[in-house]
Amino acid sequence: MRKMGRRRRSAPALAFLAGAATVALALSGCSGAGDTGSGSGSDKTITALMVGNPQMEDIAKLTADNFTKQTGITVKFTILPENELRDKVTQDVATQGGQYDVATIGAYEVPIWAKNGWLHELSSYADSDSGYDKGDLLDPMVKSLSGEDGKMYAAPFYGESSFLMYNKDIFAAKGLTMPERPTWQQVADLAAKAEDKTAGVAGICLRGLPGWGEMFAPLTTVVNTFGGTWFDKDWTPKVNAPEFTDAVKFYVDLIRQHGESGASQAGFTECLNTFGQGKAAMWYDATSAAGTLEDPNASKVAGKVGYVYAPVVKTKSSGWLWAWAWAMPKTTKKADAAWKFISWATSKDYEKLVGEKLGWSRVPAGKRKSTYDIPQYTDSAKAFSDVTLKAIEEADPVNPGVQPRPTVGVQFVDIPEFADLGTKVSQDVAACIANGTPVDQALANGQKLAEDVAKKYRK
């Protein structure tokens, strides 16, 4: 009797396994799962690797009904987080794996990878594609996505600069006014007046999360406008120079005195959340944050946010420059089909398609002048479109500070070693934010690390 019972109980487990396997095997034929080979097949299917940002999700939704219908080319997407995507593309290109025909990469990677010979140049495609209108692309975007040979190696999908956002309700309640082009000193004063510690409202939200692309994106723009730089023209490191030190001290003090709580753990997402919940009076960050802040489903401050230019000290403007761009790894065997997709994805028509099908606030903006002439778009992005466009136009990836630079990049130094250098230094700065360790000490360590990096480049 006992034996019988036991046998009956074992049945479901084994049945589940057998069933699972059978179902999987049967259905895999229909779904295309389990196809063999990689990167092979006809020109009618291309593979795309991209990050999971909202604009990329939109294109995944629109491709089949539009691009595929027009051209007969099917696009298969894989979505990965930023770091995994970088590893994956690096690995694929370095080993000539050829698994992807197009990929979204950032402005930091493009010049480096172009130099390594990993990317297909796109200038010849863009120039000969009559409908593409390359001249319409914003200059700073093209510049930051070009290699040393002046050719474009990726086509901008959407671009951003940085600006200062402030909560108009809080400012009105406290009787404060925000200048259109504030200085950092003004911002610090405003932060002191606007903060409300009893209500848990910070004066300003600034990224303190370690990472070259987290804390050091805004912080490097502060360094630039304080007159500092990571390296000067001949690769002499300047991390412990007075200007760099002043900038970091200012940033750390501002966060410690009037910043959000737990700042050393706050990156873009956390700040978006803090500011979006009305828990900070100001926030200095990416222009692309505005889209989410103005969406009532995702933020409690929609319609209550004012936008002004990035705060400055010694420079005229100080916004950063970033783009997500479509690139073709050199290993693709379907360059023509891949260009067709890139051209479609970064075209004027695609922007209109997104506007009409998904809503004008979701247009991947910040790359073409003509976007800002579309009345429906400027209507939907009234609060921030002008400031965004001007901030991008004013950003100069070649000359972002007061001294000549050895390579391009506003909020980063465009060498492969910078990711590691910036991240390590940011960890020390995060300790200054969290425990008040002296900034000088953190930057002295940073200077040593920067010297190691510079050795490779100094002649």
Add this chain to the structure above:
Amino acid sequence: MRKAAWTVTAWAVGIVFVFPVLWMVLTGFKREQDAASNPPAWLFHPTLDQYRQIFGRNVTPYLLNSLMASGFSTLLVLVLATPAAYALSMRPVGKWRDALFFFISTKMLPAVAALLPIYLVVKQLGMLDNIWTMVILYTAMNLPLAVWMMRSFLLEVPRSVVEAAAVDGAGLGLTIRKVIGPIVSPGIAATALICFIFAWNEFFFAVNLTATRSGTAPIFLVGFISSEGLFLARLCAAATLVSLPVLLAGWLAQNKLVRGLSMGAVK
């Protein structure tokens, strides 16, 4: 009194373990801004938006790939590990200790150290982005563990029962089917479930060796992490959905499992 104390402790520990999972399920039904609110919101308007988004991204191929990789690798593991364990326990082969150690030694190498050679071999064979590659890899990864587990289950089969069967004239096949099989079936269920879970959750090799065709469920999951905008609610919804098959498998095997886990290696 003592019993009550134990009961309370057991429940407390159980709740502590289950709470993160429960929170994940709850968060999947929140709107993004509720999911991100601090302090956390207990009261919220439930919504199915996140699930709509997930199905909008076509989760099916990923689930099927995972089902294939986990299902087939688990079957293969059982087919290979059970006889191996038999030869290492009930009828030990010569130098069985060395063989046993050799099996487990393959688990001592960190996965990342093996990645490059595996990647290159797979690439040379033209097997990148192929679900059968994952089946083979997961089989290899889980095999040592399964051999060890099955061995300890087989050791618990009383020798006298096997001998009695032999005296009654039962051959090897009949003994395995009618005598050993039923006794170790909880062990088989426990081993199968653990192998299935390990294969289902595997991310490292999957992210490196698959691309657009054979991505598994964990690859689908991380696609919801975004550097721009909030993603916690939809990530939780996706995680809930992806953990359902494992939960189902565990639930189906639960009777066996309790016995299996308390009898053998993973006490």
